[in-house]
Amino acid sequence: MEHDHKKAGSEHISTFHIYPYLISATMSWKAGPLYPCNPATARSESTKLAVDPKGEKLIYTNGRAVITRDLNNSTVAHAYTQHTQTATVARFSPSGYYVASGDVAGNVRVWDTTNPEENVLKLAIRPLGGRINDLAWDSESKRIIVGGEGKDKFGAAFFVDSGSSCGEISGHAKPITALSVRQQRPFRAVSGSDDNSIVFHTAVPFKYDKIISTHTRFVRDVGFSPNGDLFASVGSDGKIFFYDGKTGDVKSEASAVDPTRSLMALSWSPDSTKVATAGADGVVAIWDATTSQVAQTYILGSDVESQQNGVVYANANTVVSVSGSGVLNIFDTREPSAKWRTLHGPTKAITASALSGSGKERTFYTGSFDGTMNAFSIGDSYGAGEGECANVTGTGHSGQIVGVAPDSTGKVYTAGWDDKIASIAGTEFAATSLPTKSQPTGIAATPSAVYVSSSEGLEIAPTSGSPVIHPGAATAVAAFTGPQGDIVALGVGAKKVTLAGINGTTVTPLAEFDDNKAEVLALAFSPDGSLVAAGDAAGRIVLIDAKENKVLVSSRWTFHTGRIASVAFSPSGRRIVSGGADESIYVWSVDKIIRNIPIKNAHPGGVAGVAWESETKIVSSGADGCVRTWEVPV
Template sequence: MSYKVSSLFPCNPSTTRGVATKLSASKDKIIYTNGKTVIIRDLNNPAIATAYSGHTQNATVARFSPSGYYCASGDASGTVRIWDTVGGDQTLKAEYKVISGRINDLEWDGESKRIIAVGDGREKFGHAFMMDTGSSVGEIMGHQKPINAVSIRSQRPYRAVTASDDTTIVFHLGTPYKFDKTIKTHTKFVQDIRYAPSGSHFASVGSDAKIFIYDGLTGETAAELTDNGHKGTIMAGNWNSDNKSLVTSSADCTVKLWDVENRKSITTWTLGSGVNHQQVGNIWLGNDTIVSLSMSGDLNVLDRRSEDKPVRVVTGATKAVTATVPVASDTFLAGTAEGRILQFSSTTGDASYVEGEGHTNLVTSLSVAPDGMVFSVGFDDRLREIEGSKFTSAAASTSSQPKSVAVAGDGTVFVAEAQNVEAFRSNQKVFETSTKFTPSAIASHGSLVVIGGEDQKIRLNEWDGKQLRETANLEGNKGSVTALAFSPNGSLLVAGDSTGKIVLFDVKEKKVVTSRWSFHSARINSLSWTADSLHCASGSLDTDVYIWSVQKPLRNISIKKAVPGGVNAVAWLDSDGKKGQLASAGADGCVRLWDVIFHV
């Protein structure tokens, strides 16, 4: 048996209210951070994406070098990692601890040799250093509060500008970089500052909704852009390669394109209303395409030639994926910790939100009924149903926080909760039973319903349409039962627990087939069977995925470090006995597809 990763559905950028999110681009690729992961993706081809997971703390900013061969990424601990973007190895070139706190921004010089990193440190707010040796190339000073942004003139003589929460901009001469003067044009936080590619000018934007243009060599204020300006905090500004156009993104939910030479606003895109549509970052892709980031994490792709609406909106998870379920051989749904449910297509590489009123909190479990209807439960204590790619209007409230959901053969939906199990049909409660144990997982096949408990036992029940009748107890797990799954033919039941052990049961004989699937070292979060009932995949908090063989119980495929931070969900999309495609997802918000060959 063997495997290889076939594609990656990346997470979208993480955002924080009131904080600008820095984006970077090289040719058609955009780079950003989410949690400890750095994502590089091609917005023109959704199938092309890579994830870098080298940081031990949350990554906060990542920027391509001008050459495009390297990336520098900073994190919340003040560490900068420089790594290779060419090829799949992502070789680490260097790692430096540059400040004692969060890095808010960093910038390469035009020769891809020097880097300035800025942020929130105790001793200093910025550091300039050589990328290959880490040696200092000057001092970044003059600010009294954390620095939000930095930009370097890409031509000699070098200049560097930094923007801070202290409402000032500091102009540095270089190299080595040294303080030259303080610029006091803004009256509130300065959120972003960027040099034009030619180096002739730089622009600053801030919480006072103002935009200023400065001379790139002297730092003298050249102009203020006031024509039809923004009505709220401006979070980001970026120059086009023509050195004449500037794009700004604001918390007033608009993106504006400016003609800097004529000091005029050319185009305004309004991208909705409310907090989720506040614009917190932007970048140019080529000469005509603008990407602006919404507070919700959506990437809005705008064409400067179109004044109407975004060409498209790139969606994705911004927090951990907590549950998955296949709905076709090339389509699956994924629930997230933010309450969203997304639909993914393995054929096109696209992701889209399930439309309608969904969950408002973490999605704990998904299950598909025999008729194709999908049911979901979440920490908002709601049971919802999904038909196609939309939530239906039907919903039901659970009496306590749901942990797991399963659908019986007659369409009855069972929900395992803190101290009880409820059954719903047509979104009406038809049965409820209190338990003397704490339910932790549930699964169903036909009229059989199994309930796993924190007492390490599994209760096998028969559902007659009105009542659950307990028929047997299955034992063998060494911890709380955290995941259950019937084989498609109903003859086998697999149970994973909090210790990482997996036990395979014969349902008819009510006995253990094997208890030797015990290679995981932490809680089992998800189990999924192939269509032929011969192989089972398991995902664990230990970040690994294992694929087990029923016919040869000692034979397995181990996918080590399949999901950084832990695997929350696994699901087979397609399998034919010789090969299959497996989806795995978890803490990093990404979904990875694996092509698995069972017989070599």
């Protein structure tokens, strides 16, 4: 299993560090399968997709991460997260041993793929002063050309070993959008730009040869055929052109199925006889390079989300495209054009998550910044389907999701910044939703009611009856069904936790605790309801005995350096996991409070949610849009 966590973090011999009141034991943990996010997309922008030389692994970017995933096995994926800025493009070297990736700040990182636990950095360089839009390798894996939005130039060429220049990529008046290098000698390079032109370069060193003014609007993509005989270009004018690979002379032209819509990307088949294009008209087309005619089309839809932003020929019979919604579409060109399969995943930062179900088949629900919901299959009994992701369909939320709460009957409820509560059955939102009085801060659910914390107070939506609100700003909520009814834990005031009994819609305060150092943002009951964990904005976790109404741990669990987003008890109730904005996950022991297991750099950008699949397995989500699993032996 490939993963990007450092080996040093997965096999620690216990060492001890005294910290005001706590002995921190760095104990063993092991990273499990990664379930990746899908590509980041933007309207009217080409999304760069690529594959490894064997055509088995797809590579793309989302946020700071470069994602590599096996096209046939959802449990084989890898995230490279060493960029400090948003990554924009990544491509394997022809040798397959390295990946070059660029970001919005103009940085290019070349890193090793042979040891996925380390990803040793070969080169870090900043060839442009602005966003890298595309890059290309030469056939010897020795040289790279890049193009984008530099301040003083729009392109550059350099050696991988030294970073020194190996020519110039010049001739454009506006940012370069796409690049390609001829893989045979004599080397050639082409670049397309927002100035509607293509520049043909000779090499090596790379130097300007001529401008090709075939397109009348933005050039979206260019590419040499694998055998080097031709190269092609597509643009916002809806046209595709074919050129001689050695001279750059125009050979032929053709128009898209809908010539009024942009062609966003192209990719050559391995045998150089066909070209796949992705169009803003929602069509993926396969072109015959000899006749310049469309041989096959896949119509994915006519709405904005169905626009096709990127495409790549993975192998002789497989084409992969990405829709505007971020969905990956996988086509077998031997099958009828009406058939294809899809790969789903979050495309924005995950902001809330929860594990629903019991036994060996569970569903991990994730809610994102853009209001979308996804459902991941979690559990050994899923077999080959373990980790598969489905979009939750129907009318859900139009704003950030702040809470996901399953009850014990299998129903799942969500709260969003569109000020409403929605419910999910399986992978579909219910037709109706409930409005909240103000913007929610958290949600909890039992078979008898849904509880929402907000700036207006505690809102109670019973399964039978009308919603009511109990005034008083609340920052977080958790709920448990006991013998005498529901008990809720509320984060209130500046740093308080209130326990209250619920009878219908009547709230009876039971106890109050003020041991947290800041606003309480995450609450959880143990499975038997005897304990409550409260995490706050200062990184402190307080453990409360809900039976005796006393604090068990008040100042010892303070290793988080940022706000805590989520806490959860293990099935036994004797272990607690927490995740926070400091990108870390900690595992705490109720019985051995002076020890913890830290998992640093778990999710770039911060951890959004944590849950226990079993007593030794954790599932987490984060701002990187990925779902990760962790083995933490007792």
